[in-house]
Amino acid sequence: MLCGTGAARAQTAAEGLRPAQLGIVINEDDPHSVEVGEFYRQSRQVPEQNVVRVRIPNHPRKLDAEQFNQLRDQINAKLGPQVEAVLMVWTAPYAVECNAITAAYTLGLDVGMCSQPCGPGKPSKYFNAAISRPYTQLGMRLSMLLPTESVEQAKALISRGMAGGFAMPTATAFYLTTSETARNSRASLFPPAGVVASRKLTIKRLSADSIENEKNIMVYQTGMARVDKLDTLQFLPGALADSLTSFGGDLLGSSQMSSLRWLEAGATASYGTVSEPCNYWQKFPHPVVLLRHYLAGATAIEAYWRSVAWPAQGVFIGEPLAAPYRQH
Structure with missing residues (x-):
């Protein structure tokens, strides 16, 4: 369940x-x-x-x-x-x-x-x-x-975190198996496609390198060194998004896509590794564990921390108290 x-x-x-x-x-x-x-x-x-x-x-x-x-x-x-x-x-x-x-x-x-x-x-x-x-x-x-490269973006991020939770939204969670085979090590752990009616959430599993022009996104998990078309997406307040790749946590680096790009695109929290982890799924957020705890009302910091089995190399970023499914 x-x-x-x-x-x-x-x-x-x-x-x-x-x-x-x-x-x-x-x-x-x-x-x-x-x-x-x-x-x-x-x-x-x-x-x-x-x-x-x-x-x-x-x-x-x-x-x-x-x-x-x-x-x-x-x-x-x-x-x-x-x-x-x-x-x-x-x-x-x-x-x-x-x-x-x-x-x-x-x-x-x-x-x-x-x-x-x-x-x-x-x-x-x-x-x-x-x-x-x-x-x-x-x-x-x-x-x-809580990244502060841009004060304006940081304040917008805080506002998104606070907005999540006032009313349960109709939302979608996307899980992508991509063409970058080595980065699909957690694809077998994706939750089954379907609807969680009590949370008004639709789960979609896709074989694709990106999604485009999607709205009402609450979760987006994939495996790509660089994720395209983020500027076409609309994330909901409290949304979680991350990619299984080696250097997403090198926030100011350029060798791969920084996890900061997720927050700039409208997500409220993310995760990435700061040094070469290889593709152990245990070093990245477990999709079902993350979703289960978030849907149960955990905050973003609790859900993300609970989802990583071996977190030594991973940095958690975002607004920690976002909790769109908490029952007030």
Whole structure:
């Protein structure tokens, strides 16, 4: 059953992450981070005591282990036990050694992965878990980046996240098996085509390299180094979208399509890897797990984190509290 058990569904919907449980990390050396971070805090009414201000000069894309450890300790020292998740308000840094910064923060830095980035990752205890308080129960503070390259786009992203959830939309989830065979390693995990009537969601599985001129998109998952025709699409508030490719998490890189393009196209959250992961499906969002938890009322940060079995190399980006299927 796609939505899972009634008990898990009720727990997720009733106890999903709330603004008072979110910490916000602002980089005071980045004026965009300062402006967007305060806009987010006010928009979501996150308590001022949950805000941590740090200094990261020069917008580095990657931190070394020592720099990251200092940053992590500074963040954790200022957060109270009520904070279950953290939003880092900046685009860069997004990597720590070969790890993504969100994974390094939430799970701890896995330096061993850097000698074998194409090897298996360490399993996440939060994968597919019906746990409402990851820090209290597992000692894991979930984390996500809110990109700030454009203040206008960042504020629009926040507004989309907040708009999702006021009324359940009629929506479509697209799952594409593409011509790039190596990037289809999770295609067998796509949910079956059909309709989830209780959520007004139509699931479509296609053999295609892209979709065009589609509206009311809530989920778009594919496997392409570059995804075409994004400018023709209309995503719904709260939409999730990602591609199984090696360097989507290299947010400011150019070798493949950055995951930022999904947010610019109108999605509300996404995911990508910052170093060569090879095509283990476990290093990318599991389609059924992601959809099941999201439809059950989880926030974007909870659903995305629950969907990745080995997340060390993957960076989660977007508006963490978006929850279009939460029952208010």
